[in-house]
Amino acid sequence: MDINFFFLFVVGELLLLSSMIFLLPVVCGCPERCRCHSPSNFVDCSRQGLAEVPSDLPPQTLTLHLQDNQIRQLPASAFKSVPQLTTLNLYNNSLSNLTSGVFHGLQHLRVLNLTQNSLHSLESRLFHSLPQLRELDLSSNNISHLPTSLGEPWENLTVFAIHQNQLQQLDRALLESMPRVRHLFLKDNLWKCTCHLLSLKLWLETFIYKGGITDSIICASPDTWKGKDLLKIPHELYQPCPFSSPHLESSQVQQLGAAHRAVPRPPESHSSGERDHWECEIKPKPRPANLRHAVATIVITGVVCGIVCLMMLAAAIYGCTYAAITAQYHGGCLAQINEPAKTEGKELFDSSTA
Numbered sequence: 001m002d003i004n005f006f007f008l009f010v011v012g013e014l015l016l017l018s019s020m021i022f023l024l025p026v027v028c029g030c031p032e033r034c035r036c037h038s039p040s041n042f043v044d045c046s047r048q049g050l051a052e053v054p055s056d057l058p059p060q061t062l063t064l065h066l067q068d069n070q071i072r073q074l075p076a077s078a079f080k081s082v083p084q085l086t087t088l089n090l091y092n093n094s095l096s097n098l099t100s101g102v103f104h105g106l107q108h109l110r111v112l113n114l115t116q117n118s119l120h121s122l123e124s125r126l127f128h129s130l131p132q133l134r135e136l137d138l139s140s141n142n143i144s145h146l147p148t149s150l151g152e153p154w155e156n157l158t159v160f161a162i163h164q165n166q167l168q169q170l171d172r173a174l175l176e177s178m179p180r181v182r183h184l185f186l187k188d189n190l191w192k193c194t195c196h197l198l199s200l201k202l203w204l205e206t207f208i209y210k211g212g213i214t215d216s217i218i219c220a221s222p223d224t225w226k227g228k229d230l231l232k233i234p235h236e237l238y239q240p241c242p243f244s245s246p247h248l249e250s251s252q253v254q255q256l257g258a259a260h261r262a263v264p265r266p267p268e269s270h271s272s273g274e275r276d277h278w279e280c281e282i283k284p285k286p287r288p289a290n291l292r293h294a295v296a297t298i299v300i301t302g303v304v305c306g307i308v309c310l311m312m313l314a315a316a317i318y319g320c321t322y323a324a325i326t327a328q329y330h331g332g333c334l335a336q337i338n339e340p341a342k343t344e345g346k347e348l349f350d351s352s353t354a
Contacts, residue, residue, distance in 0.1 A: 029056040029057065029058050029059070030043070030056075030058055031043075031045065031054035031056050031057065033045065033048045033050065033054070034048070034054060034057075036058060038058075040062070040063070041058070041060050041061050041062040041063065041084075042061075042062065042063045042065075043057060043058060043061045043063070043064050043065070044065045045064070045065060045066050045069070046065045046066065046067045046068050046069070046089075047067075047068045047069070048069060049069060049070055050066065050069040050070065050071060051069075051070050051071060051072065052071060053066065053071065053074065053078050053079065055081065056081075057081050057082050058082070059081060059082060059083070059084070060084060061082040061084065061085060062084055062085060062086050062087065063085075063086065063087040064079075064082060064085055064087070064088050064089070065089045066088075066089060066090050066093070067089045067090065067091035067092050067093070067113070068091070068092045068093075069092075069093050070093065070094055071090070071093040071094065071095060072093075072094045072095065072096065073095065073096075073097065073099075074095065074098060074099070074102045075099070075102070076099055076100075076101040076102060076104065077101060077102070077104045077105055078102055078103075079103065079105065079106055080104070080105045082106075083105050083106070083107070083108070084108055085106055085108065085109055086108050086109060086110045086111065087109075087110065087111040088106070088109060088111070088112050088113070089111075089113045090112075090113060090114050090117070091113050091114075091115045091116055092115070092116045092117075093117055094117065094118060095114065095117040095118060095119060096117070096118040096119060096120065097119070097120070098114075098119065098122065098123070098126055099123075100123050100125060100126060101129070102126070103126070103127065103129055103130055104129045105129065106129060106130060107129070107130075107131065107132065108132055109130050109132060109133055110132055110133060110134045110135065110156075111133075111134065111135045112127075112130070112133060112135070112136050112137070113135075113137045114136075114137060114138050114141070115137050115138070115139050115140050115141075115161075116139075116140040116141070117140075117141050118141065118142060119138070119141040119142065119143055120141075120142050120143060120144060121143060121144065121145055121146075122138075122143065122146060122147065122150060123147075124147040124148075124149055124150065125149075125150070126150055127150045127154075128150075131154075131155075131156070132156055133154060133156065133157055134156050134157060134158050134159065135157075135158065135159040136157060136159070136160055136161070137159075137161040138161060138162050138165070139161045139162060139163045139164050139165070139185065140163075140164045140165075141164075141165050142165065142166055143162065143165040143166060143167060144165070144166040144167060144168070145167070146162070146167065146170060146171070146174055147171075147174070148171045148173040148174055149173065149174060149177055150174065150177075153177045153178075153179070154177060154178050154180075154181075155179065155180060156180060157178045157180060157181055158180055158181055158182050158183065159181070159182070159183045160175075160178060160181050160183070160184055160185070161183075161184075161185040162185065162186060162189070163185040163186055163187045163188050163189065163215065164187075164188040164189070165188075165189050166189065166190055167186075167189040167190065167191065168189070168190050168191060168192040168220075168221075169191075169192060169196055169197060169200075170186070170197075170200050171199075171200075172199045172200050172202075172203040175200075175203055175207075176203070181212070182211070182212055182213060183212075183213050183214075184204075184207065184212060184213070184214040184215075185214070185215055186214060186215060186217050187215040187216055187217065187218065188218075189217075189220075190220040190221070191217050191218065191219050191220055191221075191230065192219075192220065192221045192222070193219035193221070193222070193225045193228070193230055193233065194222065194241075195238055195241040196241055197230060198235075198238045198241075200217075200230075201230055201231065201233075201235075204217070204230075204231060205231065208231075216229050216230075216231070217229065217230040217231065218230075219233075
């Protein structure tokens with residue numbers, strides 16, 4: 001009796017344990033069309049034709065892959081069920097707009113991939129709830145404008161990719177909000193290399209000098225610089241932009257205009273729009289100053305002056321030597337002429353004494 005009871009007890013425990021094992025994935029909430037890897041808290045929902053983010057994601061998820069789906073929009077707080085998320089991949093979806101607060105609650109997110117979507121613009125505080133973000137990839141979209149700020153200063157952001165978009169300009173204030181960025185990817189945009197891009201050029205030169213890594217910015221317009229690398233265009237070929245606001249900081253004015261000539265005024269017959277365009281276009285000088293040429297000119301001038309000085313010194317030495325030899329020669333001749341006269345005078349003196 002005791003043996004049968006014990007046997008029934010063991011069988012019941014095994015059935016309970018097996019049922020718990022089978023029901024564990026359901027309790028954890030792994031979506032039906034996704035693959036969950038519990039030890040690493042990794043959820044892979046890629047290539048499933050999803051039109052929205054699954055609502056039953058495991059709350060302990062750290063890495064979420066949603067790439068290669070058909071997600072068109074994300075509601076506010078779309079990822080509130082996974083507050084511990086550190087990596088979010090939304091590559092190759094159909095996102096055209098991101099509403100404010102879509103990433104609300106993701107305080108631990110470090111990597112965000114939005115590559116190859118259909119984004120046209122971004123709201124100014126879209127990423128303000130991502131203080132730990134380290135890598136942001138916005139490449140291969142249709143973004144034509146970025147605001148001067150995308151949230152609070154990103155103290156931890158080290159990688160920022162915005163290549164293969166439709167950008168013509170980029171405000172350096174946005175880059176200055178990323179004090180720790182080390183990799184910056186900007187190529188394959190429609191960069192308009194006018195005076196408005198000079199501020200970006202100056203920032204990039206400082207960024208590279210401090211050890212930052214970036215790709216090339218190839219100008220798409222105007223025709224004068226089409227196909228040229230922005231960083232290789234000399235500063236002397238830029239004219240400072242006219243400042244529309246009198247309240248601009250003097251440091252900005254000095255930065256953009258102190259080293260350059262004043263902008264010449266356009267003809268009065270032009271309209272205001274044409275005048276602004278005329279003032280902002282790069283106006284190449286016929287013969288721009290070149291530091292290497294200036295140094296070479298100084299070196300050549302110094303060498304020539306040195307040679308002239310040596311020639312003058314040699315001429316002086318030659319003149320002094322010639323004068324000394326001539327004086328010595330004339331002194332010997334006078335001595336020979338005066339010697340007979342002295343002898344003859346002495347003889348006359350001796351004869352008169354006798």
